[in-house]
Amino acid sequence: MEIKKEIALKKIPTRASEKYRNFPMVPRVVFGNGSFDQLGEILLSKRKHSEAPVIFLVDDVFEGTELVSRIPQIFCDQIIFVSAEEEPKTQQVDALVDLIKKEYQELPSGVVGIGGGTLLDLAKAVAILLTNNGSAQDYQGWDLVRKKAVYHVGVPTISGTGAEVSRTTVLLGPEKKLGINSDYTTFDQVILDPELTQGVAKEQWFYTGMDCYIHCIESLNGTYLNAFSQSYGEKALDLCKEVFLTDLSDADSRDKLMMASWHGGMSIAYSQVGVAHALSYGLGYRLGVKHGIGNCLVFQHLEEFYPEGVALFHKMKERHKINLPKGICKELSEEDLNVMVSVAMGMEPLWENALGENWKSVITPEKIKSIYKKI
Structure with a gap:
């Protein structure tokens, strides 16, 4: 996967006088x-x-x-x-x-x-x-x-x-x-x-697991990328590939996806998510679409932003015989679409991570609407 290291370097402080974010972590965990x-x-x-x-x-x-x-x-x-x-x-x-x-x-x-x-x-x-x-x-x-x-x-x-x-x-x-x-x-x-x-429905397992996978893709391809987020994101991505693209026992699959979730969450602690999450928020706000499936519905149409990640997503989806709902936005009014666009565009840190400081020159309300209309 191509990582935008040349952009990420601009985001990493290089002088002792510059301040790094002092983020909290979970202080205690039992596994x-x-x-x-x-x-x-x-x-x-x-x-x-x-x-x-x-x-x-x-x-x-x-x-x-x-x-x-x-x-x-x-x-x-x-x-x-x-x-x-x-x-x-x-x-x-x-x-x-x-x-x-x-x-x-x-x-x-x-x-x-x-x-x-x-x-x-x-x-x-x-x-x-x-x-x-x-x-x-x-x-x-x-x-x-x-x-x-x-x-x-x-x-x-x-x-x-x-x-x-x-x-x-x-x-x-x-x-x-x-x-x-x-x-x-x-x-x-x-x-x-x-x-x-144990016992989680297959579709829910897939949608929630893909939330983790999309965390990794957006973090690893973001302009906020740094060695901290990259190390967690790459490990989480490797674990997702094992879970969704290889034959594991149920026990191994549960263990690995639980750790993928942990590492995927850590990958965005010092970074950020991107286009899929921004657009998913619009779906969730106006239509009540749950987060995991919302990310999947959006991500399938984001080849322009994450070509390799979307191609692998389709491979995972086909392997597990997942059929995403269609026509979710087919009957939406212009008012509904405008509300969703407003919510999505309000997620400025996500867009900046995905596309850089000049993201508004790339993303327009019309472009976002065109993506929603495909869902």
């Missing part, structure tokens, strides 16, 4: 089959007292399953089942925070998200809003959070989004789809248990 059962021990040292609960936000697909019986709920802890059928919303975060504050006089000892990217993003956002006043929509953007979040733990049950390692929580708000990007967003603890990803 391994069955490691979920260590959650109780991990939480014990973080409990303030019996009246300060741990709030477990759990994908409602697990309601009534064996996994719930393994959640270390004690004292006045609460398990809240949340549907992941739709993208996480700012209003949803506000409602959860209000529910918790009304039920408990004490600030929770912690928030634990158990599920895919939706649940992980909700857990991160709730942890932030429990200590920061206002609505979740007030913090959509970059570095707007001022107070440290409640202790929060991420337990992914599907691999690919990178939400377990990223410093953002992407939310659908009344005016935009945009992340809460801050140094306080990152999880304090992550548990990576590949056993928890």
